[in-house]
Each structure stands twice: as C-alpha cells, then as structure tokens.
Amino acid sequence: MVRPKIKRQISKNPEQRCFNQNNNNLPAIKMVADEYEAIRLKDYHNFNQKESAELMNISQSTFHRILNSARKKIAKSLIEGRKINIIETDNINEPNTYHCKKCGFQWNNNNKKYTECPDCKSKDIELLIEE
C-alpha cells in the first residue's frame, strides 16, 4: 500500500520565482574566489570536507569556515535576488594544475602528486602547467 504523501511545511512560497541576477538594483554580494572554489568542490563535485580541504591546501576548519561563508552568500543572493560578483584571487596555485581528460575536473595542489582524478578516479589526467 502506498503511504499517503505528507505535506511538507515551508514558511512561505519563494519571493524570487526566477533566479535572475539582474532583476533589481540591490548591491551585489562579493564572493571571493576561494568561497567559489569551496562550493565547486563540496557542493558541485560532492567531495567530502577532508578531500576538499586537501585540494585547497587548507585545514578542514578553514575550509568549513569558507564554505559556510559562501553558502550564506548564495542564500542571501537567492532570497534577496541579489547578484553575486565573484572576485578573482591572485593566490592560485598555478604550478601543478591537473586536468582530468575524462570528466573535465580541474584541481591543483602543490603538496601532493596525483595519479588519478579525485572526482571520477580516472587515470587519464594531465598536468597543465609544470613547475
């Protein structure tokens, strides 16, 4: 027997029905590139916190702080309909940038040598910029 569907409770319907970053004149939210990277690794590619922190070469507690900050900004953007401006950084670890030929994931970490893609585990990876 199919269980009756329980109505989920939400406080109100979303005020922003369409996510359009140009729909008002509120000041943009500034997101730094490391916040963007934390979202990319943890929420988009589904790495766990330990893996994500390792890929960014930071401690798990620092990663957690950056991720929370990024999520707050995304929530603010979604609820208030604000733009997010992503601020570029100059602390990109360029020397060892890896690229997975199978899934397209790109990452870098100067403290570790990789033989497989941390995302899809493919061994078909390449080093884009050598030291």
Ligand SMILES: [Zn+2]
């Ligand atoms: Zn891959």
